[in-house]
Amino acid sequence: MRIQDIIEGKKEWRGHMARVKALPRDYQIVYKELQKYLFKVGPVELTDGMGLLSGIIDLFEEGAALGKGVLEVTGRDVAAFCDDLIKDSKTYADIYQESADQEVCKAMKKVTDKTK
Incomplete structure (x- = not known):
């Protein structure tokens, strides 16, 4: 990774977090919890750019502009909301x-080969 890529990534992240800080407080709280959840269980693609996280902010900005509470946007089960967002994505848990x-299959093949 080039230094320029790192600098651009940091600029993008700062801009992203500025958008989060501009949200109403309840949205900020839920966003931070969503972010933590996604970083723990999340999709592999989460580290490949800001697409999913930026999409969440877009959704939150729209909800806030319409005067909705954050739980009206996500529903009461925030973890289920996250799971629904990543349901078709490969996660680190999947990997x-x-x-x-694969390790079990290799080990079983060795056992099977030895008994023949």
């Missing part, structure tokens, strides 16, 4: 599960 399955 880990695939890796574990």
Whole structure:
């Protein structure tokens, strides 16, 4: 990664966080929880740019402009809202599960080959 890419990424992140800080307080609180949740369970693509997070801010800005409370936008189950956003995305948990399955298959193949 080039230094210029790092600088641009930081500028993009600062702009992103400025948008978050401009939201009403209830939206900021929920956004930070969504962000934490997505960083823990989230999709692999989350680290490949700001698409999903920017989309959430777009949705929140629209909801705030319409005078809606944040839970009117996300629903009461914020984790379910996140899960719905990433339901078709590959997560780190998926990668880990695939890796574990592959290791078990390799080990079982070795056991099977030895018994033949």
